[in-house]
Amino acid sequence: MARGKGHRRGGRGGGGGRGGDKGDDRGKWETITPAMMINEGFEEFYKAQGLLSSEEWEAFMTHLRTELPTTFRVTGSRAHAITINNLIKDKYVPTMQNVEWEGKKYPPPQQIPWYPEGLAWQISAPRRVVRKTEPFKNFQRFLVGETEVGNLSRQEAVSMIPPLLLDVEPHHLCLDMCAAPGSKTAQIIEALNPHHTESSGLLIANDSDYKRTHMLVHQTGRMPSKGLVVTNFDASLFPNISLGDENLQFDRILADVPCSGDGTMRKNIEIWKKWSAGDGNGLHGLQLRILQRAMDMLKPGGRLVYSTCSFNPAENEAVISAGLNSRPGQFSIVDVSDHLPLLKRRKGITSWKVATQPEGSQGPLVYHESYAAYRERVESGEERERDKDPKRGLPETIWAPENVAELGLERCLRLFPHDQDTGGFFVCVLQKSSEAKSSAKLSVSKATDAEEAPAVPVTAAAEEEDSASTLKRAASPSAPDGPESKKARQTPASSKLAKRQKRDLNFKEDPFSFVDPTNEEIVSIQNWFKLKESFPREHLLVRNEYGDPLRTIYLANAVVKAIIENNDYSRLRIISAGVKAFVRQDSQNRTEIGCKWRIPGEGVAEVLPHVGEGVVKVATIEDLRVLVEHAYPSIELFRKELRDWLVATPLGNILMRFEAGEGAGGNLPLPLVLPTWKANTSMSLLVDKREKSMLSLRTFGEDICKPAPQRPKPTAGDDVKPESNAEAGAEAGAGTEVGVEVDDGVVARGEEEGVIFGGEEAGAEGEGEGEEAAMNA
Numbered sequence: 001m002a003r004g005k006g007h008r009r010g011g012r013g014g015g016g017g018r019g020g021d022k023g024d025d026r027g028k029w030e031t032i033t034p035a036m037m038i039n040e041g042f043e044e045f046y047k048a049q050g051l052l053s054s055e056e057w058e059a060f061m062t063h064l065r066t067e068l069p070t071t072f073r074v075t076g077s078r079a080h081a082i083t084i085n086n087l088i089k090d091k092y093v094p095t096m097q098n099v100e101w102e103g104k105k106y107p108p109p110q111q112i113p114w115y116p117e118g119l120a121w122q123i124s125a126p127r128r129v130v131r132k133t134e135p136f137k138n139f140q141r142f143l144v145g146e147t148e149v150g151n152l153s154r155q156e157a158v159s160m161i162p163p164l165l166l167d168v169e170p171h172h173l174c175l176d177m178c179a180a181p182g183s184k185t186a187q188i189i190e191a192l193n194p195h196h197t198e199s200s201g202l203l204i205a206n207d208s209d210y211k212r213t214h215m216l217v218h219q220t221g222r223m224p225s226k227g228l229v230v231t232n233f234d235a236s237l238f239p240n241i242s243l244g245d246e247n248l249q250f251d252r253i254l255a256d257v258p259c260s261g262d263g264t265m266r267k268n269i270e271i272w273k274k275w276s277a278g279d280g281n282g283l284h285g286l287q288l289r290i291l292q293r294a295m296d297m298l299k300p301g302g303r304l305v306y307s308t309c310s311f312n313p314a315e316n317e318a319v320i321s322a323g324l325n326s327r328p329g330q331f332s333i334v335d336v337s338d339h340l341p342l343l344k345r346r347k348g349i350t351s352w353k354v355a356t357q358p359e360g361s362q363g364p365l366v367y368h369e370s371y372a373a374y375r376e377r378v379e380s381g382e383e384r385e386r387d388k389d390p391k392r393g394l395p396e397t398i399w400a401p402e403n404v405a406e407l408g409l410e411r412c413l414r415l416f417p418h419d420q421d422t423g424g425f426f427v428c429v430l431q432k433s434s435e436a437k438s439s440a441k442l443s444v445s446k447a448t449d450a451e452e453a454p455a456v457p458v459t460a461a462a463e464e465e466d467s468a469s470t471l472k473r474a475a476s477p478s479a480p481d482g483p484e485s486k487k488a489r490q491t492p493a494s495s496k497l498a499k500r501q502k503r504d505l506n507f508k509e510d511p512f513s514f515v516d517p518t519n520e521e522i523v524s525i526q527n528w529f530k531l532k533e534s535f536p537r538e539h540l541l542v543r544n545e546y547g548d549p550l551r552t553i554y555l556a557n558a559v560v561k562a563i564i565e566n567n568d569y570s571r572l573r574i575i576s577a578g579v580k581a582f583v584r585q586d587s588q589n590r591t592e593i594g595c596k597w598r599i600p601g602e603g604v605a606e607v608l609p610h611v612g613e614g615v616v617k618v619a620t621i622e623d624l625r626v627l628v629e630h631a632y633p634s635i636e637l638f639r640k641e642l643r644d645w646l647v648a649t650p651l652g653n654i655l656m657r658f659e660a661g662e663g664a665g666g667n668l669p670l671p672l673v674l675p676t677w678k679a680n681t682s683m684s685l686l687v688d689k690r691e692k693s694m695l696s697l698r699t700f701g702e703d704i705c706k707p708a709p710q711r712p713k714p715t716a717g718d719d720v721k722p723e724s725n726a727e728a729g730a731e732a733g734a735g736t737e738v739g740v741e742v743d744d745g746v747v748a749r750g751e752e753e754g755v756i757f758g759g760e761e762a763g764a765e766g767e768g769e770g771e772e773a774a775m776n777a
């Protein structure tokens with residue numbers, strides 16, 4: 001476990017960089033010398049495995065010693081992704097046709113041929129060329145901006161494969177066992193909800209590293225879903241989840257396990273220095289336990305994808321063999337040779353060598369023909385002393401089993417760097433027989449219990465609203481002493497279960513409870529947005545025990561609701577659930593506000609289908625231009641028709657729909673729905689600064705956003721105070737950086753019948769200021 005979690009290689013264990021993670025060494029490429037990319041043990045070990053012919057060996061090593069091309073994916077709902085993709089194809093690629101640097105020509109970015117719909121790209125020009133040449137530099141600015149707002153995701157090409165082979169359908173119940181930082185999680189969410197319409201499916205994104213679960217929350221905020229739950233568990237001990245009468249079983253599970261990461265040497269240069277044969281051996285046990293746990297939680301007929309970015313058979317075929325043999329007759333390896341036909345892949349192997357380096361990573365490799373031969377050496381003192389304890393030495397499952405030829409290992413996928421200029425990867429798709437016995441009927445008391453799990457580091461206190469909620473409750477209109485709260489207090493989701501399930505007292509996140517739909521705050525939301533009968537008002541969730549809508553209200557789908565109601569949140573170590581649907585925007589004192597709640601950008605797609613007639617104000621591209629150009633545009637600046645309407649409209653959150661078309665020097669390829677805030681004399685976009693700039697670039701071809709006017713410091717007696725971290729308006733989010741580990745500064749995008757939704761939640765900086773200014777304006 002220890003190595004799996006905090007593995008220091010910069011590979012796939014923990015904080016290291018790969019597959020869209022940001023901790024890679026590529027920025028340092030210019031300072032890397034050939035001498036830094038030598039590891040004799042590595043070469044000897046992999047030559048001995050016979051993975052490649054001697055003719056290919058040089059090409060393999062040369063690629064490993066060459067900077068990895070930058071690759072990225074266009075994310076989000078399909079129609080929106082296609083719009084962004086066309087922008088890359090039609091606007092940027094033509095400008096990069098003949099780029100030359102130091103006498104050498106470099107090709108423009110190219111679509112990765114095997115990726116569906118051409119939505120993934122590769123930039124082969126090295127980073128220094130990108131930095132130094134104007135056309136690439138310009139494109140790089142676009143990439144950085146669109147990545148920040150969540151329209152693009154930098155991800156290693158081979159890392160995009162596992163979710164594609166998982167074959168997710170919108171109704172599936174899915175588990176991503178080792179999910180952080182979340183690049184594959186985002187792909188699964190997209191597959192669950194390709195058009196951002198109703199999704200009944202579920203994705204539990206789990207990681208054992210507490211801090212990294214917060215990265216996950218941030219990443220997934222860019223692709224919000226009411227069917228998403230983030231948990232913090234050792235995947236090998238992932239608990240059974242009760243749905244009341246039966247335990248949850250998954251249709252799809254991704255086990256993208258912690259590994260030695262030697263397939264990422266092209267970007268994690270450190271691995272060259274530290275690689276040892278022991279790395280893979282040391283991870284085999286944890287990888288196998290994670291796989292076995294996945295096997296047991298999968299529905300009969302379900303599909304499971306196991307992946308690593310390691311070449312090492314100890315982490316790959318050996319784990320698969322041991323998993324299959326531990327559940328005889330229940331699983332088979334799926335032949336996916338007809339999927340992604342343009343992807344060059346090699347077959348899995350059926351014989352491999354097991355080696356140790358008893359004298360450390362620089363010492364000679366020792367090969368062991370069999371487990372028995374290895375144990376003999378251990379007993380004679382020639383291996384590590386600690387291996388004498390069979391529990392600490394190598395497990396027998398690292399060696400190929402006797403029935404290796406019958407397991408279908410050749411149906412595994414091995415990806416090599418020299419085949420299509422990528423990193424190295426291993427993928428195996430497993431299918432559970434529909435005749436396999438189901439374990440869904442297990443009772444909760446028999447479930448793998450939280451107490452059995454090894455301690456998971458809990459380093460940060462709860463971040464969400466309730467650190468402040470105890471104080472606020474006293475002033476809240478639905479404080480626990482009111483009749484409403486009493487009712488809620490009697491039935492919080494967690495206390496109903498307290499008797500049956502033990503709480504994990506080490507878990508410091510806030511509890512969940514569902515809000516009584518007759519709560520006056522919910523009624524006010526319902527009235528303002530004219531929510532239709534179809535709106536699932538029973539699925540509104542808050543992060544306190546009392547069902548009090550204090551600052552943020554989340555929306556969950558039916559299966560997420562069932563999970564929360566039937567399991568103690570601390571036992572499942574739930575970090576987040578559902579999507580932010582409403583955020584309190586007001587000061588208690590502002591009586592003229594029509595509704596104190598607004599829909600944050602990430603909630604727009606989920607709430608929009610349920611808002612009543614007249615709630616969405618149809619506007620034009622001219623109106624959009626005014627909103628983009630000015631931070632708090634005066635109502636006077638808008639067209640007469642809109643101006644008159646605004647004057648007659650109370651203060652509050654207004655959803656604006658801008659129709660597709662050309663005008664005002666811009667072009668909107670798809671209709672766009674954005675949240676705005678109507679103040680006394682102005683109306684502003686509730687969109688992060690960065691997102692606004694990117695929207696401006698996309699729509700008007702340039703950044704027309706003017707800086708916000710300096711606001712005088714509030715003086716005593718001002719009636720508007722920022723209420724919370726999560727609430728802010730146009731200015732909030734300034735300075736948000738790619739990949740910052742905050743649950744803020746995220747953007748939501750969606751599409752329903754070709755509509756794009758956009759908007760922005762507050763950023764980490766300047767919180768509350770924009771809102772306050774907007775409200776005062």
Ligand SMILES: C[S@@+](CC[C@H](N)C(=O)[O-])C[C@H]1O[C@@H](n2cnc3c(N)ncnc32)[C@H](O)[C@@H]1O
Nearest residue numbers: 004012178179181182183184208209234235256
């Ligand atoms: C290879 S990375 C996952 C990358 C991720 N799937 C993605 O595509 O962005 C492995 C992850 O496993 C996590 N991890 C390590 N040991 C684990 C365990 N026992 N249970 C669950 N997660 C674990 C690490 O914190 C790390 O985030």
